[in-house]
Amino acid sequence: MRIALVGNPNCGKTALFNQLTGGRQKVANYAGVTVERKEGRFVAPSGRTLHILDLPGAYSFEATSPDEAITRDVCHGRYPGEAAPDLIVCVADATNLRLHLRFVLEVRRLGRPVVLALNMMDAARRRGIAIDVAELSRRLGVPVVETVAVKRGGAKALIARIDESVPDIVPAAIDQASVEQLHTEVRSILAATVTTSRDTVAIDDAIDRWALHPVFGLAILATLMFFIFQAVFSWAEPIMDAIESGIAALGVFVTGFLPADSALHSLLNDGLFAGLGAVLVFLPQILILFLFILVLEESGYLPRAAFLLDRMMFRVGLTGRAFIPLLSSFACAIPGIMATRSIQDPRDRLTTILVAPLMTCSARLPVYTLLIAAFIPSRSVWGVFNLQGIVLFTLYFAGIFSALGVAFVMKRLRKDKSEHALIMELPSYRLPNVRDIGLGLWERAMIFLKRVGGIILALTVLLWFLSSFPGPPDGATQPAIDYSIAGRLGRMLEVIFAPIGFNWQICIALVPGLAAREVAVAALGTVYAMSGSDDSVASQLGPLIANQWSLATALSLLAWYVFAPQCMSTLAVIRRETNSWRNVAVAAGYLFGLAYLASLATYQIARALS
Amino acid sequence: MRLSDAPKGANAVVQSVSDAHPADPIAQRLRDLGFVAGEPVRLVARGPLGGDPLLIQIGSTRFALRKSEAARVDVLVDGAA
Numbered sequence: 258m259r260i261a262l263v264g265n266p267n268c269g270k271t272a273l274f275n276q277l278t279g280g281r282q283k284v285a286n287y288a289g290v291t292v293e294r295k296e297g298r299f300v301a302p303s304g305r306t307l308h309i310l311d312l313p314g315a316y317s318f319e320a321t322s323p324d325e326a327i328t329r330d331v332c333h334g335r336y337p338g339e340a341a342p343d344l345i346v347c348v349a350d351a352t353n354l355r356l357h358l359r360f361v362l363e364v365r366r367l368g369r370p371v372v373l374a375l376n377m378m379d380a381a382r383r384r385g386i387a388i389d390v391a392e393l394s395r396r397l398g399v400p401v402v403e404t405v406a407v408k409r410g411g412a413k414a415l416i417a418r419i420d421e422s423v424p425d426i427v428p429a430a431i432d433q434a435s436v437e438q439l440h441t442e443v444r445s446i447l448a449a450t451v452t453t454s455r456d457t458v459a460i461d462d463a464i465d466r467w468a469l470h471p472v473f474g475l476a477i478l479a480t481l482m483f484f485i486f487q488a489v490f491s492w493a494e495p496i497m498d499a500i501e502s503g504i505a506a507l508g509v510f511v512t513g514f515l516p517a518d519s520a521l522h523s524l525l526n527d528g529l530f531a532g533l534g535a536v537l538v539f540l541p542q543i544l545i546l547f548l549f550i551l552v553l554e555e556s557g558y559l560p561r562a563a564f565l566l567d568r569m570m571f572r573v574g575l576t577g578r579a580f581i582p583l584l585s586s587f588a589c590a591i592p593g594i595m596a597t598r599s600i601q602d603p604r605d606r607l608t609t610i611l612v613a614p615l616m617t618c619s620a621r622l623p624v625y626t627l628l629i630a631a632f633i634p635s636r637s638v639w640g641v642f643n644l645q646g647i648v649l650f651t652l653y654f655a656g657i658f659s660a661l662g663v664a665f666v667m668k669r670l671r672k673d674k675s676e677h678a679l680i681m682e683l684p685s686y687r688l689p690n691v692r693d694i695g696l697g698l699w700e701r702a703m704i705f706l707k708r709v710g711g712i713i714l715a716l717t718v719l720l721w722f723l724s725s726f727p728g729p730p731d732g733a734t735q736p737a738i739d740y741s742i743a744g745r746l747g748r749m750l751e752v753i754f755a756p757i758g759f760n761w762q763i764c765i766a767l768v769p770g771l772a773a774r775e776v777a778v779a780a781l782g783t784v785y786a787m788s789g790s791d792d793s794v795a796s797q798l799g800p801l802i803a804n805q806w807s808l809a810t811a812l813s814l815l816a817w818y819v820f821a822p823q824c825m826s827t828l829a830v831i832r833r834e835t836n837s838w839r840n841v842a843v844a845a846g847y848l849f850g851l852a853y854l855a856s857l858a859t860y861q862i863a864r865a866l867s
Numbered sequence: 868m869r870l871s872d873a874p875k876g877a878n879a880v881v882q883s884v885s886d887a888h889p890a891d892p893i894a895q896r897l898r899d900l901g902f903v904a905g906e907p908v909r910l911v912a913r914g915p916l917g918g919d920p921l922l923i924q925i926g927s928t929r930f931a932l933r934k935s936e937a938a939r940v941d942v943l944v945d946g947a948a
Contacts, residue, residue: 316896316899316900317896317899319895319896319899321892321896352927353926353927353928355901355925355926355927355928356900356901356925356926356927356928359899359901436895436898436899436903437898437903437904440901440903440906444905453927465911465912465922469912469922470912470915471913471914471915472915474915475915560931563931564914564920564922564931565914565915567914567919567920567931567933568914568915568916568917568919568920569916571919571933577920577931676887676893676935678892678893678896678933678936679920679931679932679933679936680893680896680897680900680930680931680932680936681930681931682928682929682930682931683922683929683930683931
């Protein structure tokens with residue numbers, strides 16, 4: 258039997274889906290977390306296998322965004338390759354029935370078997386909302402069960418009801434009811450079944466008074482963002498030092514057994530430990546960044562931030578709604594670009610997709626951190642801030658401001674000037690669930706480690722081969738790498754990148770960096786380990802480049818990474834989400850152009866000043 | 868009075884939602900979200916820049932609406948004629 262979960266945005270469909278299937282889909286506290294149909298299965302107590310579809314939230318079957326259209330099409334049995342569901346489980350937030358019941362009525366009119374799951378019943382009780390479930394069920398003509406999707410066992414009643422029998426179809430009283438008629442019906446049902454002590458939660462009002470205050474609200478948002486970047490830098494340091502020395506010790510231990518001039522020794526020492534070690538140390542920073550993003554997502558604060566920034570974002574041709582996808586892009590542009598599906602307006606959506614790569618993703622953090630630690634002195638500014646943290650903050654803001662600039666240019670170039678919509682729901686605040694946050698961090702750590710163990714490992718080993726062969730001729734005076742394929746390739750590229758201050762080692766590192774940005778750091782580690790006479794491992798890459806590069810080169814490389822379109826997966830997602838190669842070409846082209854110009858300006862100015 | 872002109876904190880009742888142009892999807896969405904005649908609404912807060920967007924409470928739900936969107940909603944403010 259095929260069951261579809263439908264309901265208004267942010268009513269807990271995905272949490273319920275995870276309860277039923279034991280899945281680990283992402284849950285957060287804002288509308289539009291689920292943008293795709295997700296499928297799972299579970300075996301009911303009766304032994305039947307049930308297929309469950311988790312659908313994006315919709316306010317109405319009058320779809321106004323691509324994710325709402327998916328829900329509409331699946332429910333109507335019009336989605337390509339997808340049979341209409343045998344049973345629809347309509348999920349409604351018990352604390353927000355006035356809004357959610359209307360969609361329930363719309364779903365009932367489909368003429369398919371429906372079960373209503375009243376979710377968040379615990380929150381409803383806490384708020385003093387009393388619901389006469391039996392009467393509600395009688396009036397709607399569909400079975401109604403209570404659920405608490407975020408609690409273990411909170412979906413028991415729903416499972417039992419689904420397993421029992423497929424409910425009868427209720428013929429709709431009116432075939433084509435108007436919006437007003439639907440609302441009238443909702444009102445009469447509510448009047449008969451629900452008693453509420455008050456409309457809002459006192460704590461929401463209290464927090465919003467400050468969080469949405471014209472002055473304090475913006476100050477809180479700015480402080481919060483600044484604090485996150487400071488924390489990423491300062492909290493991670495002791496752990497990073499520990500990982501660094503651990504890897505160095507392991508490298509010495511492992512390679513100690515091998516003859517010092519063998520190829521295997523070089524592969525392990527210069528390729529593996531120098532390359533992978535250089536990337537691995539950044540795990541703590543990435544996790545700290547994710548910790549903050551996950552907490553913000555769960556708390557319900559993000560839509561508030563979108564509210565505060567809408568006006569500014571609208572001026573430059575974006576929408577407040579773009580704040581959430583763009584913030585996710587700080588973690589990684591790929592989920593960020595997918596999250597744009599909850600933006601209704603296709604123009605706003607395309608702009609957001611095209612500027613998302615300008616948000617500094619966590620893969621760029623290793624590059625920034627390496628260069629900042631090597632070139633920017635760690636000293637305190639005004640007693641509280643760390644200069645390194647301030648530089649990092651500046652780099653992030655360089656990305657943000659250029660995104661605003663690019664969006665503004667796109668707005669000017671656009672021919673269609675008709676009105677864009679905001680209309681965004683602000684959810685109740687919620688205390689983040691420790692288990693969900695833990696799961697999210699664990700997943701992120703696994704993704705990072707898999708990348709390190711997969712693509713980054715493969716590219717690092719490949720680079721080691723390219724920079725080891727062919728070996729130097731007899732009587733060679735230069736380091737071996739100068740005669741290798743990679744060395745020659747780097748020298749060829751150097752012609753293009755010399756005006757922006759990149760030496761041939763950086764040019765080599767840029768190439769594998771195309772597959773994943775972190776690889777650039779691993780590649781630098783390998784390239785320098787290969788050209789160095791001593792056995793320098795990852796931990797010494799910083800001091801090494803501090804000696805060899807000019808400050809202008811370092812700043813130029815930082816500027817390059819603010820823009821550089823060096824991520825194949827991002828370009829692939831842009832292709833998939835916009836279904837257009839043209840947009841991919843536009844994104845890659847403008848990012849490359851900006852990167853080159855920014856680096857050129859940075860390098861030439863820094864050189865002129867020094 | 869238009870909802871976008873309502874005073875902050877005042878309680879009001881929706882009279883109607885008017886289409887800014889024929890087949891206006893924004894007006895349709897507002898009706899879908901419950902902005903229909905007789906519903907009580909309240910302007911809770913205004914955005915920090917230029918007083919835009921507006922935070923509108925309808926039932927127990929809060930929506931951020933831009934001024935141009937809220938201007939489609941005609942309301943009667945309590946205590947005002």
